[in-house]
Amino acid sequence: MSTQTDTRKTITIRRLAEMKQAKEKIACLTAYDASFALMLEKAGVDVVLVGDSLGMVIQGEETTLPVTIEDMLYHTQCVAKGLENALLITDMPFLSFTSEQEAVLNAGLFMKQGGAHMVKLEGGVDQADTVSALSRNGIPVCAHLGLQPQYVHKIGGYRVQGREGAAAEQMLSDALTLQQAGADMMLLECVPELLAREITAALDIPVIGIGASAGCDGQILVLYDILDISLGMRPKFSKNFISGCDGIQQAIQRYVAAVKSGEFPGDEHVFR
Numbered sequence: 096m097s098t099q100t101d102t103r104k105t106i107t108i109r110r111l112a113e114m115k116q117a118k119e120k121i122a123c124l125t126a127y128d129a130s131f132a133l134m135l136e137k138a139g140v141d142v143v144l145v146g147d148s149l150g151m152v153i154q155g156e157e158t159t160l161p162v163t164i165e166d167m168l169y170h171t172q173c174v175a176k177g178l179e180n181a182l183l184i185t186d187m188p189f190l191s192f193t194s195e196q197e198a199v200l201n202a203g204l205f206m207k208q209g210g211a212h213m214v215k216l217e218g219g220v221d222q223a224d225t226v227s228a229l230s231r232n233g234i235p236v237c238a239h240l241g242l243q244p245q246y247v248h249k250i251g252g253y254r255v256q257g258r259e260g261a262a263a264e265q266m267l268s269d270a271l272t273l274q275q276a277g278a279d280m281m282l283l284e285c286v287p288e289l290l291a292r293e294i295t296a297a298l299d300i301p302v303i304g305i306g307a308s309a310g311c312d313g314q315i316l317v318l319y320d321i322l323d324i325s326l327g328m329r330p331k332f333s334k335n336f337i338s339g340c341d342g343i344q345q346a347i348q349r350y351v352a353a354v355k356s357g358e359f360p361g362d363e364h365v366f367r
């Protein structure tokens with residue numbers, strides 16, 4: 096099977112910014128181990144996230160809250176071994192960035208010992224000082240707005256965010272503040288299409304969507320969802336890419352092709 100790794104450039108934050116400018120879609124997926132990471136690399140996935148979703152899909156927990164720094168470091172080290180050109184992001188787990196110092200030390204661990212190139216953290220304007228501290232210390236940051244699974248008990252479940260006018264305005268303002276604070280990328284989860292398009296147009300940094308429409312600069316899904324490996328129901332915004340495929344490698348390639356061509360996400364995966 097031919098792969099794209101021979102020809103493609105190493106993915107850096109500069110390259111991602113160029114892709115946004117050139118309207119070239121960014122294909123992202125989660126991974127938790129070296130074998131899957133190698134398959135993502137071969138399929139030409141641009142950005143690989145070691146998501147704290149591993150709490151659910153690997154550990155069988157009901158939420159992401161029990162995931163620890165040690166869990167994230169271990170899985171980051173595993174994934175890093177399978178990657179060559181893709182940009183590797185590690186999620187900051189629940190309560191691992193309650194102060195600027197704690198955030199820098201934990202994120203530093205993921206970069207120094209794990210091989211991560213960027214960290215992702217959930218939270219709006221309240222996290223602006225933390226994003227700024229990370230950025231000042233040379234740690235690239237992906238901010239995560241919209242549905243923030245670490246706040247599941249605070250918001251009372253998993254639901255679309257930013258549907259009401261005030262909430263939408265707040266999200267746009269948070270996005271601009273986080274970019275100003277030094278965020279290098281933005282992830283929007285479960286955000287209505289119009290708002291996602293507005294935020295994507297307003298920001299200079301790349302915006303990656305999950306349940307946030309094809310209007311974003313790129314897409315991310317949980318790997319196990321696209322492979323139809325699921326402990327529960329697959330979310331509306333996800334898609335089974337393995338059905339009718341020869342195997343896992345082909346399914347991942349189909350996902351990358353569908354993101355790059357703008358075919359995924361379709362209307363049925365979008366919130367209005």
Ligand code: KIV
Pocket residue numbers: 125144145146147148149186284305315316317
């Ligand atoms: O943990 C995770 O997998 C995520 C998703 C939104 C991609 O953050």
